[in-house]
Amino acid sequence: ETGVTQSPTHLIKTRGQQVTLRCSSQSGHNTVSWYQQALGQGPQFIFQYYREEENGRGNFPPRFSGLQFPNYSSELNVNALELDDSALYLCASSLGSTSGSYEQYFGPGTRLTVT
């Protein structure tokens, strides 16, 4: 059984640019959630995808968007990058609400720096 993987590990972008982060969910998991973790803070929920549909969104602007593919892997896209977008972006996979399971397993994260 493979765990959650994310790419790239690190990324440096300039303000105003766009970025795409990728996540492969744990084998057998159909739900992917994305979180943003600023330095010294706890992760903040961005959105969740369940079977290719958005299934909940946190307090993030529309320039944060996502996709989930038929193999349950996922992308997080951020447009018009701002300095405050600098953070560790975490992807978590789970079995989904219909399973009655609530454990979420995190990947290693992508560290994004916006200059």
Added chain:
Amino acid sequence: QKEVEQDPGPLSVPEGAIVSLNCTYSNSAFQYFMWYRQYSRKGPELLMYTYSSGNKEDGRFTAQVDKSSKYISLFIRDSQPSDSATYLCAMGKAAGNKLTFGGGTRVLVKP
């Protein structure tokens, strides 16, 4: 006021001591509770989860949930230097839904 409050620490203990961590929360809709361990610049690792009130033990770790007081705890017995990390509490309102995290407590176990 944040939904989940957690003392940021740092909490420094000698090797072998019991580490006691806790979180308070304001939303009574939270149904399940988790503790994660996060090493510097790594992703959070799930340590413990509990559903509703009660205690759960797993090796050196014990998690407690008191829903009436909106208070959860994690105890680490026989602490080791390798336990030095940031510990995050997290909670959710429905199975598989979003997690709301505390800010994390930094723990340092000194040899």
